Amino acid sequence: MKEIRSFVKSASLSELEKAKQLIDTAIEKYTQQQEAKKEVLDLLKEKGLTLEDLQDVATTDKRTKVKPKYRIEFNGEIVEWTGRGKRPKAFQGVDLTKHLA
Template sequence: MSLLLELAGNKAKARAAAKELSIPQLENLIAGFNKALEKAKEEEAALEAEKAQKTARAAEIADLIVNSGLTVEEIVALSTPKTSKAGAKKGNTVEPKYRLTVDGETYEWTGRGRTPKVFQEYFDAGNSRDSVTIK
C-alpha cells in the first residue's frame, strides 16, 4: 500500500512505474482505479446524505423542544428509566424482622430467604414467629 501512496504523491515516479507495464496492463490498472474512484465517491455521497439527514433530524428535535416549553434537563429527567421497585437495589441491607436469643447468643433474621437453622428449630419446637418478632 505504501508503494501506491508514493506513486500517488509523485507523478514522475508514477510515469516511471507505468513504463514497466504493457498497454493492456495499464488499461486494466486504470479501469480498476476508476472503479475504486466511483465507489469512493458513492460512499462519500452516502456519508454526506446521512450527515444531512441527521442534521435535519436534530433541527426537527430542537424545534420540538423549543415548542414544547421543556428544557433539555427536564426531558432527560423525565425520560430516565425508573426502577421497578422503590429502593430495591442490589446490595441494600434489610432491617432484621426476627430476633432470637439462644444460650446467651443473639440471632437476627430478616424473614427473607431460607429460614436459619436456629429459627427453624425454634419454630419446630412449637413456638410461633410472633414470639420472636422485633417490635
C-alpha cells in the same frame, strides 16, 4: 487521513468512484440527521421543553430500591448488603444473624 490519501494514490478509477459514492451517501445521511436534530430542538423550544426534561422521563428506574439487610464494619468501613446477589467479602464466613441492620 493517511489511510485515505494512501488509498487515493493506489486506487483504480472504479474504486475511486465507489468510494466517492459512499462518501456522498455518508454526507447526505449526516446532513439529514443534522436537519432532524434541528427540527426536534425547534419543536422542544416551541413546546417549552429542554433536553433534560426528556432525559428525566427516559432514565426513571422503575425497580424499587432494596434496603440493606445486613451491616458490618470491615477494614474500618461500614459495609451493607441487601442479602441479594453475591455475598461481599466482608460477609464471608460470618454469622449473618449477628449483623442484621
